Amino acid sequence: MFLHVFLHVFFPVRIHMRPRLLLRPAGAGLVALALSSGAVAAEDRPVSAAEPLLVPMPPPSLNFYGSPGVIDMPSAKMLPDGQFTTGISTFGGQTRYNLTFQATPWMSASFRYNSIQDWNMGGFGTYYDRSFDVRFRLMKEGQYRPELTLGLQDFVGTGIYAGEYIVATKTFATPSWGARAGQDGQLSLTAGIGWGRLGSYGSIGSSGARPPYDPDSEGGEPAYDQWFRGPYAPFAGIEWRPNEKLGLKLEYSSDDYVTETQTTDVFDRKSPFNFGIEYQVSPRTRLGAYYMYGSELGVNLQVQLNPKSPPTRMHIKAPQAVPVRPSRSANPAVWNTGWAASESVKLQLRDLLDPELRADGLVLESLTVNADTAELRFRNLRYMSYANAVGRAARVLSRIMPASVETFRLVPLSGGMALSATTVRRSDLEALEFDGNATDGLLAVTAFSDAPAQAASAIPAGDLYPDTSWSLSPYFSPSYFDPDRPFRIDVGVALRGSYRPAPGWIVSGSIRQRIAGNVKDGPPSNSRLPHVRTDQVEYAQYDTTLNNLFVAKQWRPGRNLYARATVGYLETMYGGLSGEVLWKPVSSPLALGVEANYVKKRDFDQLFGFQDYDVFTGHATAYYEFGGGFMGQVGVGRYLAGDVGATVSLERRFDNGWVVGAFATKTNVSAEEFGEGSFDKGIMFRIPIGWFLGKPSRQAFGTTIRPVQRDGGQMVHVPGRLYGQVRTAHRAALQGQWARVWE
Amino acid sequence: MSAFLFRLRGLALLALLAACQGGTDAPTLQLQVIDAARESITAKLAPKSERPPVTRAVLDTLDGAFLEITREREDLTAFLFPTPVRGAGTADEIIVWRTETDETVTLRGGVLIATRGLGGDVLSSEVQLRPGGLGPASGQRVLHVADKDNKQLTLPLACDVVDRGPARIEIIGWSLPTHHVQERCEGGGGTVVNDYWVDAGNGLVWQSRQWAGPHIGYLRLRQVTR
Known part of the structure; x- marks a missing residue:
């Protein structure tokens, strides 16, 4: 109530309901496009009516950690369901590359790669690190109550950005300034309480003891013992968006940047107040400039995509109509x-x-x-x-x-x-x-x-049959997160060929000629396990390589069963034999698969030779479609280094082919043996090119990003795994995309 | 630096030249992207072709019916040829009108019921016609529109049809006596106004302005030949 009165004094506001309808009238702008046609009298034209439009509400703006927020502090807002954001923020020699996915309407997850200049500690001049965040909405915004969100920042390991918070945000409609007719401005008030990094300035109390930041830890394990422990401090912020383009921000930060300003000398923190101005450059891009901590200028580039909203709407050539047969009696x-x-x-x-x-x-x-x-x-x-x-x-x-x-x-x-x-x-x-x-x-x-x-x-x-296909096209092969250079890439041309002598059989191969690249300059492996994946730099020393060459046979051994047998050079690092059987009834959300492989490590030159390392590896996997596009997968088995364990993955698959997912593998390799990160984990995404091009296509690109590539919990990459081939033509997928059947 | 630039340029050239394929398989991802880039560049570089003015004398040389359709938002005009598909000769005959580039607009008794190939298409519509085919009848009308993530958006509209009386229209040198029928619909947070100019004699909709869903917007249609 107090807040309400306060606001009425300082802002002529009215309580704003959350976006009520996806459908809403636009301003008069579109009607002005109506051109007169023929000799129709002007008074016959509609003049004031606005057609129904599907205008998405502008999404919340992001903070320097890539989550909805003020400037350096988080807010309680959630992004639209499925939103996929990326961006770069930088101030005071600290740069953060952020990736956030709104996995459900009430939960988002972020991945971050950051660099801090002038670190000068632990042997690092510039310090690079990776971190994961999760945020959960506890309460949805109502007419009188704020949105309430709980967040865990850098929650894996004793991370440099570790902090936890509970934050509330309430939005209000305000008079607009320079907005489209009929559109309100929006004021967002945020207040929260933070622990860890977010409880380091102006703390008002403490809850238990928090272990100190340990730069020597292997990290990687969720740090339950530190969450919501130690001093806590309040933070707050205001954002005013007078129109759909502009945003003004002011915040009080509870982050004291202890390590950056006291342990070492990255920048000077003179004030807890930050100021910012943001501008929506395009529907997907927002750019902000800030004055931070009384001493630094900051910039934040925010890019937001939604897999459900392609940049180019799909255009499929119109089909031919279904002809009607003459009646039997007539003809x-x-x-x-x-x-x-x-x-x-x-x-x-x-x-x-x-x-x-x-x-x-x-x-x-x-x-x-x-x-x-x-x-x-x-x-x-x-x-x-x-x-x-x-x-x-x-x-x-x-x-x-x-x-x-x-x-x-x-x-x-x-x-x-x-x-x-x-x-x-x-x-x-x-x-x-x-x-x-x-x-x-x-x-x-x-x-x-x-x-x-x-x-x-x-x-x-x-x-x-025999059916032959070939192609010559460029390829790009990236490599991430080398501490010296976070992104490396090789580019070249690939010659691919396939020969299908009879249904179910395929002989396929691919030769690569590298033209340029710097993956070969990466650091050598320091792994204590057999180097099953960490020799990528050794493999990158050669320009002309046989990427793969194999023979495969696929068939249906019985009802609801699918089978594959593959032999040859399966991928750049391994060759051998692979067999797989999958059980997946057309209407079942559950599928079960078994895969067994015997593989040998290929020579670094990736021609025909093998090294002296071979392994039996295989998995039993259960796949389950939870509905709503969510798919889970649990596999147990033996991995490339001979380690035994399980992989859990969770994906959100959109009907148009977008996939965003995360996975983790824990095997009987100890955290010390595994090395940095303690166990294998990562995120993956896949974007269909039809989404960009607006033309139908089955091709998609994507990548798997691991914070660090080690040797524990690694699988062989076998071309043509069965589940991906089978699921998309089964009932759940067909029904989910049925709107396309008449197109 | 120059060596680097040289290499870079060589690379770009190679990427474009080196992209080719053969056989049954669909083109690779890289090829599809390169093709799309090529197409878009060619389209941008191509001189804008000015359509010669359409006169009645030109139209008289054409055989069969043609429908001129203009997308108001983009100000794009095309001429479409008909394929009668259902109920030939009846007042609610369904005709699929098609452009040379395989976009279609489907009309039932002159009332738009579907589009294809325009993007964000009207997949189907539930609409009643007035007896004798004089445009749509008052009542509920439902549009099913292709929307986000391969889904169908259902948009119910409550419509009122009024006969605004006789109106003489001009279609490229033709002067036609018609009835102006106006359909006003509320729904989806907005208002839709469709106009039809119906031949007083045979019930044919000579000219109309119809809303084809939130993604496409208004289309102006007029039949320019018989």
């Missing part, structure tokens, strides 16, 4: 089934289908057809979403199959394995294509099931 001759006895007619049908499917980015593998049913087995080369591929295949069948063929069974294949069967009735396609709710209507009458074994009467593709 009985068309419905004659005599053709079904003729093999040559069936061959003709296959030959008619083939070019039509190719035009839609699909490849016919086989056709089984009788008087009333057609089963099409095909490869999907173009669409990230199998719903889209299945829809296109069904349309092609409807244009070519004789009228009596009423049931279409669409079976996408990957590497010769039938992934699933989508069964639709042709009359449903005809009736629903222009129906009011065509998408849901078709889903209600479509069946998804395991693909049956291919019938003996199936007609294979005419001249598909």
